[in-house]
Amino acid sequence: MIKSPTPLLQLTNVHKAYPVAQGLGRRLRREQRRVARAVDEVSLTIEPGQSVGIVGESGSGKTTVARMILGLVEPTSGRVVFEGRDVTHVPHAQRRRLGRDIQGVFQDPYSSLDPRQRVRQIIREPLDIHRIGTSAERDMRVRELMDQVALPRRYLHSYPHELSGGLRQRVGIATALAVGPKLIVADEPVSALDVSVQAQILTLLSEIREQTGISIVFISHDLAAVADVCDSIAVMCLGRVVESGPTRQVYQRPRHPYTQALLSAVLPTDPATPYRPIKLVGDPPSPLEPLTGCVFRSRCGQAEAICAELTPQATDFGDGQHASCHVAARILAPR
């Protein structure tokens, strides 16, 4: 892939650790405060017009990454650069300008829409906040946006509770598009929806991408949903990106054992196809415990002695695909 001189968004070695609540006893004994490492050394580049999927299990830190991009969470360390400008620690008061460029679509369209506002007010609010156009122009724009997300205009004066899940998510997408952002961060936008409605929303996101050239960061635990919308993906495991690359390529030839396990766990939908998921032993390790070496080694069938000692670095396989795995680096690296 040819890298343009300034990527749209660049995360460099971002970390996020959350302090863990501690009881009085521990505090009196002045025990060192424990932290949960949600995101550990994540680097990610998004080019203009590109859409990137982030997949992983719950607790892998994918939502924390989304929130850091949106500026809702400040990284403990590392840098977030948007269009060449460091936005890691922009004070709250100056965030507004950034809000015109980066917008979010959230998982639950039931709780992310204000129940006391009508659809017109919800979609119009970002235009009011950013003082875009005259009042009449804003109302025009609301109708355009409703057309763009295929939300029938008869819902203009409806309240969120009167809409189905799919329609609500369309309102959420219209609101995100209202200010004409360059990047949309969609955090599990279809997980709360039924399969047939999921398909409609995914189609809508793909269409919007084609029409507007907007970049999308698509966060999901559903590998199939990501495949529809994204050109490239990053697979996260316990706060780290363990594999990244062009979507089709990663799905066809996963190099990290964790990606292989995730893909093998997707249920085949043909009764004749045998289901042989790669068996992972036990549960993901706790982010509270300090862990040396590879984050996946405790559940990995291919783990070796080195995996416990040394944290694997991302290996470039020369075809756009990167994987952080000692075993893959040795076996699969092209000569």
Added chain:
Amino acid sequence: MSPLLDVNGVTISYGDVEVVHPLSFSVDRGEVLGIVGESGSGKTSVGLGMIGLLPRNGRATGEVMFEGRNLLAMSTGELRRIRRRSISVIMQNPAKALDPCYTVGAQFVEILRLREPMSRRAARAEAEQRLRQVGIAAPAHRLKAYPHELSGGMAQRVMVALCLATNPSLLVADEPTSALDVTIQAQILELLKSVIADLSGAVAIITHDFGIVAQLCTKVCVMNAGRIVEAGPVADVFAAPQHEYTRHLLSLLPGHLHHDDQTRPARDEAESPI
């Protein structure tokens, strides 16, 4: 001989609204029925209603013959006795289905002692044994744990073990893996597969996921808007779906992850049938 569970003309309504219109199906010993549909299709109402587990404002009419008796014509006490002895339900969310105030061991011992008189010590020993069977390491340690101390996958394993403790002749599973991660889902499905193979009774699985139906079930009812739109052996329904709605749902499945050379078929943009 009549099947183990014979559902005949059952309707379910909440208040004045009939959400499940008269429908019939049956499950026999050795069969695994999948009841599949989208949210609001009435699949959970049917699955739980047929064994008398509707919320207070729900009402089921019709006939549910189980081991030769009509479950819907029984008193609550009688129904409870039958459920205690022969019917188990695996709920979607194990964290909510287990009692947060009691340890896993206490809940296990209660169920085992309801099944037959036995000493607490013997019940604990059996509980350990049963936890080991569902793949829980250090079962003695887990018996002392409260449900919130278990991960989602482990809680669902405990749930499965509890459900099997009474040797039920009917096992109902309501979205048994929907609350779990994909890797944990794989573990639980493997477990359910082996559990079903060992079970001499009948199984009904309520799910929205055709993948689960394809992997676990022998027959399937596809529900839409309170009606069964298609029913039959799993292999037949998947190979040649007759109803438009079934075809639509099957067309949305992500088959391409397993067929590398195929490009994904275009998404169907039909309005939601609901």
